[in-house]
Amino acid sequence: MNEKEIKMISIIIPCFNEEGNIIELYNRVCEFVPTKYQFEFIFVDDGSSDQSLQIIKKLNLEDSRVRFISFSRNFGHQNALKAGIDNATGDCSISLDADLQHPPSLIPRLLEEWEAGFDVVYTIRVETSNASMFKKATSNLFYRLMKSISHTQVVQGAADFRLLDKKVMRELSKFTENYLFIRGIIAWMGYRQKSLEYKAEERFSGKTKYPFRKMFKFAIVGVTSFSIKPLKISLVIGFIIAILSFLYGVFAVYATLFTNYTLSGWGSLIASVLFIGGIQLVLLGVMGEYLGKLFIENKKRPNYIIRDSNISNP
Numbered sequence: 001m002n003e004k005e006i007k008m009i010s011i012i013i014p015c016f017n018e019e020g021n022i023i024e025l026y027n028r029v030c031e032f033v034p035t036k037y038q039f040e041f042i043f044v045d046d047g048s049s050d051q052s053l054q055i056i057k058k059l060n061l062e063d064s065r066v067r068f069i070s071f072s073r074n075f076g077h078q079n080a081l082k083a084g085i086d087n088a089t090g091d092c093s094i095s096l097d098a099d100l101q102h103p104p105s106l107i108p109r110l111l112e113e114w115e116a117g118f119d120v121v122y123t124i125r126v127e128t129s130n131a132s133m134f135k136k137a138t139s140n141l142f143y144r145l146m147k148s149i150s151h152t153q154v155v156q157g158a159a160d161f162r163l164l165d166k167k168v169m170r171e172l173s174k175f176t177e178n179y180l181f182i183r184g185i186i187a188w189m190g191y192r193q194k195s196l197e198y199k200a201e202e203r204f205s206g207k208t209k210y211p212f213r214k215m216f217k218f219a220i221v222g223v224t225s226f227s228i229k230p231l232k233i234s235l236v237i238g239f240i241i242a243i244l245s246f247l248y249g250v251f252a253v254y255a256t257l258f259t260n261y262t263l264s265g266w267g268s269l270i271a272s273v274l275f276i277g278g279i280q281l282v283l284l285g286v287m288g289e290y291l292g293k294l295f296i297e298n299k300k301r302p303n304y305i306i307r308d309s310n311i312s313n314p
């Protein structure tokens with residue numbers, strides 16, 4: 001086969017303090033990429049404070065296919081993925097987590113579907129025996145919420161373990177929004193998409209980098225980046241309360257003028273004042289969420305800053 005006909009696969013791996021996983025992941029990926037392809041690794045070091053970057057640089061001395069991008073600080077998983085996609089030179093890219101929860105053994109299947117003509121091959125996590133009940137329940141709730149309020153349908157359990165054709169990568173690179181929710185963007189983009197199921201493995205080494213606080217923030221980004229329904233719901237709630245208050249007002253005036261029913265007690269008064277006050281604060285909060293996003297997006301700051309890389313012109 002002529003060198004030019006060999007297709008190039010870019011393997012993108014975001015790493016945030018993953019020193020215990022990198023070598024194992026490297027070996028597993030090398031084992032599973034079919035030999036008829038060329039491939040490159042793009043490790044994106046998302047501001048790790050451990051030995052991750054040193055380990056990647058050492059790998060590069062042994063294997064020139066290992067490339068890296070190192071951020072100036074931690075910019076988050078989604079931005080790390082984007083940096084990988086922006087800088088990949090392959091005919092397609094496959095992104096997977098560094099912790100081996102995304103089994104490299106699925107790579108041949110992803111490539112088969114790509115060869116069959118799909119532009120996006122994404123994966124769906126089934127039965128994560130190791131995930132906590134709490135994580136499962138909150139994840140369920142999130143996908144249900146997404147489904148009910150957004151036109152963009154993100155499939156439940158969709159993971160950031162996916163293959164993208166070069167043309168999808170080029171389009172994705174044009175997205176410069178700061179609040180990235182790549183799963184949603186991919187669903188929004190269209191193209192010929194195919195899903196495959198996988199069973200998530202245990203994390204090989206280290207701890208999760210997505211504690212509940214971060215997951216929650218990410219879920220808010222997911223919802224608010226793809227729907228303005230929360231704002232519309234605010235409007236509806238506001239209307240209903242206004243109408244009820246008006247009716248109650250009419251009743252109060254009528255009662256004072258025409259009956260000897262005297263409005264008794266401050267209890268009901270306080271309760272309704274607090275209730276409406278509370279609802280107003282919630283609605284203001286929803287608006288604030290969108291306003292804040294607008295403020296940040298308007299600055300058009302870059303998604304990430306690269307401090308060091310062995311890719312020319314990153």
Ligand code: UDP
Pocket residue numbers: 013014015016017018046074075076077080096097098099101207208209210
């Ligand atoms: N990650 C990252 N930056 C972050 C958090 C996570 O690059 O700020 C990477 C992490 O190194 C891993 C992937 O994103 O390769 C998924 O993170 P993790 O496995 O901790 O998430 P979980 O599987 O627990 O949801």
Ligand code: MG
Pocket residue numbers: 097099101203208
């Ligand atoms: Mg993980």
